[in-house]
Amino acid sequence: MPLDIITIPCRSDNYAFLLHDPASATTALVDAPEAAPIQAALDQRGWTLSTILITHHHGDHVEGIPALTAGGGVAVIGAAADAHRITGLTQEVREGDQISIGGETAHVIDVSGHTVGHIAFHFPDSNAVFTADSLMALGCGRLFEGTAPQMWASLSKLKALPSDTLVCSGHEYTEANLRFALTIEPDNPDLQARGDRIAAARAAGQPTVPSTLKEELATNPFLRADLAEVKALMSMSDAADADVFAEIRRRKDNF
Ligand code: ZN
Numbered sequence: 001m002p003l004d005i006i007t008i009p010c011r012s013d014n015y016a017f018l019l020h021d022p023a024s025a026t027t028a029l030v031d032a033p034e035a036a037p038i039q040a041a042l043d044q045r046g047w048t049l050s051t052i053l054i055t056h057h058h059g060d061h062v063e064g065i066p067a068l069t070a071g072g073g074v075a076v077i078g079a080a081a082d083a084h085r086i087t088g089l090t091q092e093v094r095e096g097d098q099i100s101i102g103g104e105t106a107h108v109i110d111v112s113g114h115t116v117g118h119i120a121f122h123f124p125d126s127n128a129v130f131t132a133d134s135l136m137a138l139g140c141g142r143l144f145e146g147t148a149p150q151m152w153a154s155l156s157k158l159k160a161l162p163s164d165t166l167v168c169s170g171h172e173y174t175e176a177n178l179r180f181a182l183t184i185e186p187d188n189p190d191l192q193a194r195g196d197r198i199a200a201a202r203a204a205g206q207p208t209v210p211s212t213l214k215e216e217l218a219t220n221p222f223l224r225a226d227l228a229e230v231k232a233l234m235s236m237s238d239a240a241d242a243d244v245f246a247e248i249r250r251r252k253d254n255f
Pocket residue numbers: 056058114133
């Protein structure tokens with residue numbers, strides 16, 4: 001049985017996700033931007049939090065931890081590399097580790113780049129990956145700590161997941177990402193069509209997250225740095241994939 005996945009808007013543009021396994025009445029949270037909307041979503045459904053999974057140490061992903069764990073009995077799982085800078089971790093994990101949420105197993109993937117120690121959680125049976133500020137809808141996180149080759153290697157791991165995987169990312173940045181993506185591939189028909197869907201969703205007040213890996217592969221310029229057509233558009237036909245990625249990231253930083 002796949003987990004129920006609930007998207008919770010938090011703060012100005014963050015997303016947290018509740019994962020619920022009805023059979024075992026287990027509920028996990030991915031990231032804790034702030035407590036109030038998450039607690040409200042739990043209360044509304046009568047769910048009790050058992051586990052919090054943390055992707056990385058930034059304040060807009062962890063500041064809800066103290067309030068959400070105040071009642072006790074909540075495991076807080078995050079990267080060993082971040083243990084010194086995430087208050088309240090009860091379990092440290094590394095790339096390749098597995099975690100059980102109810103009846104389902106999640107795999108930990110190191111996706112360093114935005115920060116060093118950023119992790120993603122892949123749930124193969126639910127076809128979902130929680131990527132926060134690594135792979136984002138039509139974008140990727142800014143390189144605050146890691147290098148471009150490191151982020152390219154991280155994105156390459158995510159690219160290799162099944163294409164029907166749901167990409168549950170951490171922010172509603174998609175409209176701005178769309179404007180930038182169109183500067184790289186103005187004539188990409190999949191990108192143009194996605195742009196129409198994004199505009200309609202936002203006009204209706206709907207989130208554009210989660211997306212699918214299939215649509216990211218077809219439209220997200222940061223995942224497409226290895227394609228001959230993208231390299232040609234950037235006049236970088238002979239460049240290495242990671243160098244093309246670095247140039248796309250540099251242009252986005254200055255966009
Ligand atoms: Zn961040």
